[in-house]
Amino acid sequence: DQQVKQNSPSLSVQEGRISILNCDYTNSMFDYFLWYKKYPAEGPTFLISISSIKDKNEDGRFTVFLNKSAKHLSLHIVPSQPGDSAVYFCAATGRGANSKLTFGKGITLSVRP
Amino acid sequence: AAGVIQSPRHLIKEKRETATLKCYPIPRHDTVYWYQQGPGQDPQFLISFYEKMQSDKGSIPDRFSAQQFSDYHSELNMSSLELGDSALYFCASSLGTGPGPYGYTFGSGTRLTVV
Numbered sequence: 001d002q003q004v005k006q007n008s009p010s011l012s013v014q015e016g017r018i019s020i021l022n023c024d025y026t027n028s029m030f031d032y033f034l035w036y037k038k039y040p041a042e043g044p045t046f047l048i049s050i051s052s053i054k055d056k057n058e059d060g061r062f063t064v065f066l067n068k069s070a071k072h073l074s075l076h077i078v079p080s081q082p083g084d085s086a087v088y089f090c091a092a093t094g095r096g097a098n099s100k101l102t103f104g105k106g107i108t109l110s111v112r113p
Numbered sequence: 114a115a116g117v118i119q120s121p122r123h124l125i126k127e128k129r130e131t132a133t134l135k136c137y138p139i140p141r142h143d144t145v146y147w148y149q150q151g152p153g154q155d156p157q158f159l160i161s162f163y164e165k166m167q168s169d170k171g172s173i174p175d176r177f178s179a180q181q182f183s184d185y186h187s188e189l190n191m192s193s194l195e196l197g198d199s200a201l202y203f204c205a206s207s208l209g210t211g212p213g214p215y216g217y218t219f220g221s222g223t224r225l226t227v228v
Contacts (some may be wrong), residue, residue: 034217036219041201041221041222041224042221042222043117043119043203043205043219043220043221043222044156044203044219045219046217046218046219089155089156099169100146100158100161100169100171101146101148101156101158101205101217102158103155103156103157104155105154105155106155
């Protein structure tokens, strides 16, 4: 049972435009959400996170939106750059210390010059 | 800044052999997590340690074992290797309170190929 779902396997956008990456979750115990960027043969790199007490968190070109009632979050990248081309994983964790992450299957973003 | 160090980066083993993967967390991080990512798959949680004690267990086969040492580095021991164990193995570390404000950083991974 996939508790974190990234239903679109890939996304292609033009450089300078907005990239919107979506993520849905089913476990209501999740209360902290993270986005990771991953290049082939490298470890995931933390991008941005959001706590369940917020509905928006912004860091430079990256903004994450959380809709708790819909169990949905999205990552917006504006403006998209060719260097953003990578696999993006949505991850979630519950309360308490030492919480493991549950990952989605990832989405491959391609930004065309 | 120091990151999470994993060794080796690449490992090739034959079926039924054993393998040991090492993870050195960020200094002062006391929690280590192991994940397995198969080809085309999302990372799957295997096991975690906090202050040298197992803190959580995921889909780790009985053929695998792990421990965290007094210097907080961790080793994942894999025996009776099978072809299906071929994957990228990631280690992550955090300060005990988890991935919230204190961060949760991944190493570059060890690519294990079983032939």
